Amino acid sequence: MTRIVTRALSTPARGLSALYGRRALRRWTHLVLGGALSMPYYLVGSIVLVSLGTEIGGPAFLGPPHVLALLAGLPLAAVTALFPPTRPLSVTAVRALCGIGDGDGTELADGPARSGAARGRTAVWFTLHLGVGAVTSGMTLAVVPFASVVLLLPLVPGLRTGPLGELYRDGGVWALVLSPLAGAAMLLLLAGCVALAGALLARAAPALLGPAPADRLAEAERRAADLAVRGRLARELHDSVGHALSAVTLQAVAARKVLDTDPGFVREALAAIEETTRRTVGELDAVLGVLRDTGERGTTAPAPTLETDLDGLLRRTRAGGALLDTTLDPGPHGFGALPPQVSREAYRIVQEALSNALRHAGAGVRVDLTVTVADGNLDITAHNPLPRSADTASRPGGGHGLRGIADRARLLGGRTESGAREDRWLLRVRLPLRAPR
Structure with a gap:
């Protein structure tokens, strides 16, 4: 009986650790780093779209034009990933922030890519990291402030103005009661999406940044x-x-x-x-x-x-x-x-x-x-x-x-x-x- 109760109590703790634990936060940082690295390519993509007559406006990373600008800049990221320092820097970041590497039995390649296939896999990894990181960073910048406001809506009267104030007045007491739950659910959903993205990247890292046959031979x-x-x-x-x-x-x-x-x-x-x-x-x-x-x-x-x-x-x-x-x-x-x-x-x-x-x-x-x-x-x-x-x-x-x-x-x-x-x-x-x- 004691084991059943302990397991039932530990399950929520394990779930929160998977979403907000040390490894999850480090992988989140890795994704945000990818979003930061994607900014120059996003700006280049924006310039290309504007030159083609597409308007870029609205909140950053939320509208379709911003997604198109990011997609337009990622091919340039794939090209720059062919430079020799890209793979060593990527491997260092993966080992430090994703929690995988030679220490846990997962083998990652050291040094620049020596073959065309290895350079191609490095370009795929770099593009994937920047693309997923940009989306994750945009979600973080948009969801965290909004969810925090919704979460604190019943406690801070000054927040009950503007669109949220109308929601509170229309919903009455139920809006006041449910808004903290809605804010917490948004944060949990964001953390779940980020944890899933981080896990997928960590799973793809050995295949894309692992040693090629030429590396193993060397x-x-x-x-x-x-x-x-x-x-x-x-x-x-x-x-x-x-x-x-x-x-x-x-x-x-x-x-x-x-x-x-x-x-x-x-x-x-x-x-x-x-x-x-x-x-x-x-x-x-x-x-x-x-x-x-x-x-x-x-x-x-x-x-x-x-x-x-x-x-x-x-x-x-x-x-x-x-x-x-x-x-x-x-x-x-x-x-x-x-x-x-x-x-x-x-x-x-x-x-x-x-x-x-x-x-x-x-x-x-x-x-x-x-x-x-x-x-x-x-x-x-x-x-x-x-x-x-x-x-x-x-x-x-x-x-x-x-x-x-x-x-x-x-x-x-x-x-x-x-x-x-x-x-x-x-x-x-x-x-x-x-x-x-």
């Missing part, structure tokens, strides 16, 4: 580009910082073991730790500069390449206790002749291969590394002893390094091969020096 391409950048940054952070941490850890461990017996090796290990951390901080600053996107990328350290830092990478790896057997054959023109992107990605691949060998097989292992340039390809081969089962079991979450190597090779049109070969681990990468067609 957004998908933007998201794909963002994901590609994020993936590249993740690989850079993993390879650079991960290798640095592994190398520094092994160098520190090796230096601690011979601290009292081999001071020269300790000094070399500490120097390698200093160089590794300094370079890694510079590379980390470069990656964070891309994330910040402050336009200061030119001040960050450039990405290392085979030409600029392969010797340093091998030296720092040896300082960590690794035994490297290297075969380097850069071809007749040297590593400096490699395409910059190939040289950068190859450096990261070599870095990750050495890092994996040190991380999984431990210090003191012998790693055979071959980097050769021949027949239009850059070949990288690294093999080292397999890690002990205890070491492998103690390292959860592995596999990101090999996946990163495969991703780098695939982006350049290359291929990778990795796996156990008898008692050794083999990694082989081939990168073409020319982009695939």
Whole structure:
């Protein structure tokens, strides 16, 4: 019983909220804004009708001539709606005043219309907004004052003059009793018409201002580009910082073991730790500069390449206790002749291969590394002893390094091969020096 009474009492409140609530008033404001924007086109339409001999007179927005003037000006509004700023401004107004947009799951397009169909839909929306807004504004300007006077007629004797005074005298007491009801009914009817118009416009907005297929494609391409950048940054952070941490850890461990017996090796290990951390901080600053996107990328350290830092990478790896057997054959023109992107990605691949060998097989292992340039390809081969089962079991979450190597090779049109070969681990990468067609 209580629920029935509460529902019965809440129904009028819901109805008034639908007519005069916050959302209804904001949509009303949106319609009045459309009426204000329609005024220049209405004036142009009036000039056209007057030039054709049609008289424009009487109360504004009420007579047929005014409606004809508005209709005559709306084609010009459709033409001006083809300008690029129209859709962004319309979408902003719809999101702010109509209560619809991306926040409620309704998708609206951002930016100017890119295709003819999108511009046409924008012109339809703008014309519809101005036309309905003009009619709504005219009704508001006419009905609200008149209904207010009728509503206050019994309470303000000064209002009982003129045509309303004659109505009051002819109707007698019944006019005095019914006039407040008539005034309230007029206001409710006006609010209902405005709420209906606002709801219809809000329903039409996604269809007319929503993204076209070209917009969806552009957004998908933007998201794909963002994901590609994020993936590249993740690989850079993993390879650079991960290798640095592994190398520094092994160098520190090796230096601690011979601290009292081999001071020269300790000094070399500490120097390698200093160089590794300094370079890694510079590379980390470069990656964070891309994330910040402050336009200061030119001040960050450039990405290392085979030409600029392969010797340093091998030296720092040896300082960590690794035994490297290297075969380097850069071809007749040297590593400096490699395409910059190939040289950068190859450096990261070599870095990750050495890092994996040190991380999984431990210090003191012998790693055979071959980097050769021949027949239009850059070949990288690294093999080292397999890690002990205890070491492998103690390292959860592995596999990101090999996946990163495969991703780098695939982006350049290359291929990778990795796996156990008898008692050794083999990694082989081939990168073409020319982009695939």
